[in-house]
Amino acid sequence: MTALDKKIQLWGVGTARTMRAHWMLHELSLPYETVPIKARSGETQEVSYLDINPKGKIPTLVHEKFVLSEGFAILRYLSRLTGNPEKDSFQLSLEGQAIYDEWASFILMELDAASLYVIRRHKDLGEIYGGSSEAVNSAEKYFEKMLVTACREIDFTGYLWGDRFSEIDILFTTVLDWAHFAGIKLEGKLVRYARRMHSRQAYRLAYDVNYA
Ligand SMILES: N[C@@H](CCC(=O)N[C@@H](CS)C(=O)NCC(=O)O)C(=O)O
Numbered sequence: 001m002t003a004l005d006k007k008i009q010l011w012g013v014g015t016a017r018t019m020r021a022h023w024m025l026h027e028l029s030l031p032y033e034t035v036p037i038k039a040r041s042g043e044t045q046e047v048s049y050l051d052i053n054p055k056g057k058i059p060t061l062v063h064e065k066f067v068l069s070e071g072f073a074i075l076r077y078l079s080r081l082t083g084n085p086e087k088d089s090f091q092l093s094l095e096g097q098a099i100y101d102e103w104a105s106f107i108l109m110e111l112d113a114a115s116l117y118v119i120r121r122h123k124d125l126g127e128i129y130g131g132s133s134e135a136v137n138s139a140e141k142y143f144e145k146m147l148v149t150a151c152r153e154i155d156f157t158g159y160l161w162g163d164r165f166s167e168i169d170i171l172f173t174t175v176l177d178w179a180h181f182a183g184i185k186l187e188g189k190l191v192r193y194a195r196r197m198h199s200r201q202a203y204r205l206a207y208d209v210n211y212a
Pocket of ligand 1: 015016017018038040042044045056058059070071072
């Protein structure tokens, strides 16, 4: 039995962060079981789930006995497990891998954690984390500034990193989707890039599972 024959289970649906793992599994055509628990439904705090992921967060991947949380770690694990999506020579180079790390850090830290998640915490989840229009306004401005600055030189007619589709496109597209959902207006070239990513079959299949 190879690692690829072992059962894969993915816990969590309903958010941009869970979408990342579903999308990757579909890109890789890996059969898996979805356990459709949702954020703030109480399901993430049930003892049976906390036994699997004590952080009480989704997504969590269970690959037979191996348990992994953090969406980006899940994407990296699945990529290493399968050797896909295949990388081009730039993507395999030292500089290419450094640029990968740069994009991943930027998307996860600046666009996700420091901007969109701040907006979510202090707007929709204000009852839990404290509502604050000041925090929301400043996070929106920060998001736009970071996005414009990072994207100024890029035409977005290809993939975000190198010449092949990668985990970076999954991170970036899900952040753009989240921003759109949060009411942030995106530049035309970003909208066109996101539409192209949305037309991938794996995106559509994952979307149906994640947002069913
Ligand atoms: N750093 C984690 C964050 C995961 C996270 O915060 N997930 C939220 C949903 S987007 C969650 O599980 N919330 C649980 C709850 O509030 O019940 C990742 O990127 O996977």
